[in-house]
Amino acid sequence: MLDSLETGFAQDGAARDNCLPLLWGRETELTISAVQALDPFLKGGQPRTYRSGFLPQPVVRFTGQRDATGHLKDGFLTSFVNISRVQRIGSLEEYGAILDGWLTVLSRLGFHARHLSIKGKLTPWRRRQVEGITLRFRHLDRTLGDIVLLWNTEHPDRMAADLGSGLERLAWARAQEPWHQLIYGSFAMAAPPTTLDAIRTATLLLGHGITPDARGAGGITRRVIGGIDPDAARLGVGALVRKMYGYWSLFSILHAPWPEIARAIEEEIGP
Numbered sequence: 001m002l003d004s005l006e007t008g009f010a011q012d013g014a015a016r017d018n019c020l021p022l023l024w025g026r027e028t029e030l031t032i033s034a035v036q037a038l039d040p041f042l043k044g045g046q047p048r049t050y051r052s053g054f055l056p057q058p059v060v061r062f063t064g065q066r067d068a069t070g071h072l073k074d075g076f077l078t079s080f081v082n083i084s085r086v087q088r089i090g091s092l093e094e095y096g097a098i099l100d101g102w103l104t105v106l107s108r109l110g111f112h113a114r115h116l117s118i119k120g121k122l123t124p125w126r127r128r129q130v131e132g133i134t135l136r137f138r139h140l141d142r143t144l145g146d147i148v149l150l151w152n153t154e155h156p157d158r159m160a161a162d163l164g165s166g167l168e169r170l171a172w173a174r175a176q177e178p179w180h181q182l183i184y185g186s187f188a189m190a191a192p193p194t195t196l197d198a199i200r201t202a203t204l205l206l207g208h209g210i211t212p213d214a215r216g217a218g219g220i221t222r223r224v225i226g227g228i229d230p231d232a233a234r235l236g237v238g239a240l241v242r243k244m245y246g247y248w249s250l251f252s253i254l255h256a257p258w259p260e261i262a263r264a265i266e267e268e269i270g271p
Contacts, residue, residue: 001109001171002056002250005083008108009054012101014085017051019252022058022208029217030060030210034084035148035162041088042130042152042160049088049160056167056251057082058204060220071193074179075142078224079201081167081251083145088160095149098161099135102147110174111139120146129153142173187240191232198227199237199265203244206261207254212268225268233269238262
């Protein structure tokens with residue numbers, strides 16, 4: 001699916017760019033969305049962006065919807081790949097063309113146009129120095145993502161487009177498999193969902209050199225590892241870390257080898 005997305009976006013004029021660093025340290029400790037690549041242009045008044053084009057961006061968020069027991073609902077993860085197209089634009093026509101190109105990409109992935117719907121409000125929202133209009137797209141009964149028209153409040157001609165979805169969510173909608181089976185494969189029933197999600201996220205964080213600490217980004221890593229059930233990890237976390245390591249390595253180079261990541265998690269959990 002990643003290869004198909006890269007090819008489809010490239011054919012529509014959006015070549016793949018390198019991922020943003022996971023450690024952000026500006027308005028957020030971690031990268032939470034590929035739209036942060038537009039910050040210099042939309043917020044800083046500079047004629048540049050950090051990245052442009054197709055970004056399969058690993059992100060960490062704690063805003064996923066949860067059920068009555070506190071577990072993440074199907075379709076949500078603490079760490080996932082934000083499939084995005086981010087770029088400066090010069091007109092509303094370009095925004096419409098990006099949406100049209102996305103529908104073509106989805107069609108090539110197997111999402112028929114008659115099963116897609118797009119909804120949103122034309123009333124702009126505002127967050128500090130940026131305003132925007134958001135349109136959300138769905139396939140049958142599942143929300144896949146959104147496309148946002150953005151502009152600087154004081155300079156409305158400074159416009160950009162942010163098209164976003166989730167790689168895992170796209171795969172889920174296409175495969176129609178049970179969510180946990182799709183994400184964790186043979187490990188889906190090996191531990192509680194919270195533990196699986198925590199090991200997945202800790203592998204990403206530690207792989208990017210964000211080690212446990214009392215505060216800052218390191219505090220996030222400590223918080224994530226704290227969600228691992230010690231009893232479920234009694235025999236070690238190496239097998240799942242190795243699987244997750246292979247997944248995250250599809251998007252960027254990880255700084256630490258997987259055995260070191262497994263060791264760091266197990267030491268943080270304690271005896």
